[in-house]
Amino acid sequence: MPQPGRAPVRTQLVAFFGALSLFFATLEYLFPKPIPFFRLGLSNLPLLVSLGFFSFREQLLLLLLKVVGTGIVNGTLASHVFLFSSAASLASFLVMYGLFHLVPARWLSLTGVSLAGALASNAVQIVLAITVVYGPAAQVVAPWYFALGTGTGLAMGWGAEQFQRHSKWLERVRASS
Amino acid sequence: MRRHKTRRDCLQTCVSPVLRFVWGLVLIGCLVFSGGWIPRGLLMTLGLVLALCSGKRVSFPYFSFLIATVVLFHLFLPLGKVWFHVGSWPFTEGAFLLGLGKGFTFAGLVFLSLGAIHRRLELPGTLGQVWAQTFSWYEQLMEQRAAIKPRALLLSLDRLLERLYPTKSGSAIVPQISTPLPSDGQKAWASRTTAAGWVLVAVTTGAALLVAVFIP
Numbered sequence: 001m002p003q004p005g006r007a008p009v010r011t012q013l014v015a016f017f018g019a020l021s022l023f024f025a026t027l028e029y030l031f032p033k034p035i036p037f038f039r040l041g042l043s044n045l046p047l048l049v050s051l052g053f054f055s056f057r058e059q060l061l062l063l064l065l066k067v068v069g070t071g072i073v074n075g076t077l078a079s080h081v082f083l084f085s086s087a088a089s090l091a092s093f094l095v096m097y098g099l100f101h102l103v104p105a106r107w108l109s110l111t112g113v114s115l116a117g118a119l120a121s122n123a124v125q126i127v128l129a130i131t132v133v134y135g136p137a138a139q140v141v142a143p144w145y146f147a148l149g150t151g152t153g154l155a156m157g158w159g160a161e162q163f164q165r166h167s168k169w170l171e172r173v174r175a176s177s
Numbered sequence: 178m179r180r181h182k183t184r185r186d187c188l189q190t191c192v193s194p195v196l197r198f199v200w201g202l203v204l205i206g207c208l209v210f211s212g213g214w215i216p217r218g219l220l221m222t223l224g225l226v227l228a229l230c231s232g233k234r235v236s237f238p239y240f241s242f243l244i245a246t247v248v249l250f251h252l253f254l255p256l257g258k259v260w261f262h263v264g265s266w267p268f269t270e271g272a273f274l275l276g277l278g279k280g281f282t283f284a285g286l287v288f289l290s291l292g293a294i295h296r297r298l299e300l301p302g303t304l305g306q307v308w309a310q311t312f313s314w315y316e317q318l319m320e321q322r323a324a325i326k327p328r329a330l331l332l333s334l335d336r337l338l339e340r341l342y343p344t345k346s347g348s349a350i351v352p353q354i355s356t357p358l359p360s361d362g363q364k365a366w367a368s369r370t371t372a373a374g375w376v377l378v379a380v381t382t383g384a385a386l387l388v389a390v391f392i393p
Binding site: 022137 | 198201202205228231233246247250251253254279283286287289290291292293294296298300304307308310311312313314315317318319322331334335338339341342344345
């Protein structure tokens with residue numbers, strides 16, 4: 001039920017998932033990174049698990065909250081990091097949303113959707129790295145980057161499936177939305 | 178998981194979040210449109226000072242690695258005077274300085290952004306309202322993150338989510354929203370810029386403009 005002076009409940013739910021994304025992004029930031037530029041992509045978990053019950057517009061708002069919010073919380077909003085993050089997240093989201101809604105679940109699991117999203121994100125980041133930061137020589141790192149992306153995409157997809165399968169809270173949220 | 182001390186933001190008491198954002202954008206403009214590696218290096222240093230003053234954590238190995246890799250990748254494309262050869266590979270001055278300038282620019286962009294963005298930056302319109310809610314929940318999640326137990330990850334996370342966004346009492350979801358203030362009940366950041374803040378903004382912006390325009 002929408003409350004006076006507040007955003008409707010659906011929007012509040014999107015805001016809460018946005019907060020979860022930021023929370024996971026901060027947790028990831030606190031862990032030591034084995035390789036520079038390496039990202040696990042924990043902040044994508046709320047996007048992945050909400051693919052089934054948020055509309056396209058709600059998912060887009062969640063994406064915006066995730067990207068702008070991470071830029072504000074980490075302080076990178078006015079840097080090239082924000083550009084990279086926005087472009088990669090948008091590409092990943094469009095691929096994940098499209099596959100989730102176009103391909104039946106019996107043919108493609110959430111892990112597969114996550115893997116495709118991670119690879120789309122990596123492809124955009126590689127193109128931007130080559131064209132904006134490093135130049136053509138950066139092509140040599142592309143295979144390594146895609147290999148890492150495959151690993152993290154599979155791991156995040158598996159994590160999202162586990163959460164979807166076992167979380168009572170998510171089950172109740174889905175039932176009431 | 179590493180634990181980091183919370184550092185004091187020296188800028189927040191004298192510069193409002195909105196002016197700080199605009200100030201950062203102007204400095205970023207100076208950095209992007211400045212000419213060679215010397216002004217870019219100077220502006221990157223200014224950004225580093227501002228980032229440190231704003232209490233942000235700066236990883237020196239990370240940024241050194243960033244600059245070094247940008248320089249390295251530019252060295253693969255020979256440009257200008259040859260300094261020396263490593264095997265058959267010419268180490269050129271032009272490629273080195275071009276890479277160095279770019280490396281300084283990208284590190285400087287992050288430093289200036291770290292200094293310019295305050296967590297209480299208010300966004301306009303509907304997005305701003307939703308962002309305020311998101312940030313409030315984010316702070317509550319961060320405050321209660323100790324409730325997540327690695328040995329019972331899903332169960333403890335589920336309990337935390339239920340506590341912050343209750344779903345059990347009927348079908349209607351009534352979340353608890355609060356915007357916590359510091360313990361003394363006062364805002365720790367300035368909503369208006371003080372005179373000292375204006376002086377700081379004017380001096381650094383003037384210096385940045387001079388560096389960008391007059392140093393080749």
